[in-house]
Amino acid sequence: GQQVMQIPQYQHVQEGEDFTTYCNSSTTLSNIQWYKQRPGGHPVFLIQLVKSGEVKKQKRLTFQFGEAKKNSSLHITATQTTDVGTYFCAGLGNQGAQKLVFGQGTRLTINP
Amino acid sequence: EPEVTQTPSHQVTQMGQEVILRCVPISNHLYFYWYRQILGQKVEFLVSFYNNEISEKSEIFDDQFSVERPDGSNFTLKIRSxxxxxxxxxxxxxxxxxxxDTQYFGPxxxxxxL
Structure with a gap:
């Protein structure tokens, strides 16, 4: 079945440093979604990418979807302590697919 | 902003007991899902539900699990034993x-x- 791999599993940075997490799917995705989960919280939707090669920005966050629609990345510029949490990518397979297949997540911790 | 709500926030039960987890999806939404996350692990899909029937389920969702939409607002997950x-x-x-469309998660x- 479809698998989504995400690296790194953990990332610790100094406040102000950049952070990137990468996501790879075993199959082509119809779209990919990114979620943030704070410790003890629930996944909160950040963004969705649909088109091949798509790049979207949200303030300091940049999201990319690969040309082959099998990989994606999230880059945070100049991290702040509020960025702490686990970032998950989640892919939808075929058009009309129901289930989101989540990556393992990247847990970001920040030294102030 | 509309939210998905879930009750209870914490349920403690003895092994072999039945539990029912409750959810109130966002009111005009048509598709409903259950996922689970074992501590420290990734979120895993269990089941999707549309038009009063299961549309997809994972291998985790065995005969011990069932879902129901008993009225126009609630969506429940039952674990029998x-x-x-x-x-x-x-x-x-x-x-x-x-x-x-975005899937909105409850808390x-x-x-x-035990």
Whole structure:
């Protein structure tokens, strides 16, 4: 079945440093979604990418979807302590697919 | 902003007991989901529900699990005979219509099986 791999599993940075997490799917995705989960919280939707090669920005966050629609990345510029949490990518397979297949997540911790 | 709500926030049960986890999806949404997250692990799909029937389920969703939409607002997950390995955070999610729509997650129910 479809698998989504995400690296790194953990990332610790100094406040102000950049952070990137990468996501790879075993199959082509119809779209990919990114979620943030704070410790003890629930996944909160950040963004969705649909088109091949798509790049979207949200303030300091940049999201990319690969040309082959099998990989994606999230880059945070100049991290702040509020960025702490686990970032998950989640892919939808075929058009009309129901289930989101989540990556393992990247847990970001920040030294102030 | 509309939210998915879940009750209870924490459920403790003895192994072998039945539990029902409750969710109230966002009111105009048509698709409903249950996911679970074992502590420290990734979120895993359990089941999707549309038009009063299961549309897709994972291998985790065996005969011990069932879902129901008993009225126009609630969406429930029942585990008939809980096992220790069922201990996890269970998230309900809903989306409006198109498969590209966002799935909105509830705050989760932490299930602890003793």
């Amino acid at each position: 809980t096992k220790l390995e069922d201990s996890a955070m269970y998230f309900c999610a809903s989306r409006w219509e198109a498969s590209t 989760g129910t932490r299930l602890t099986v």
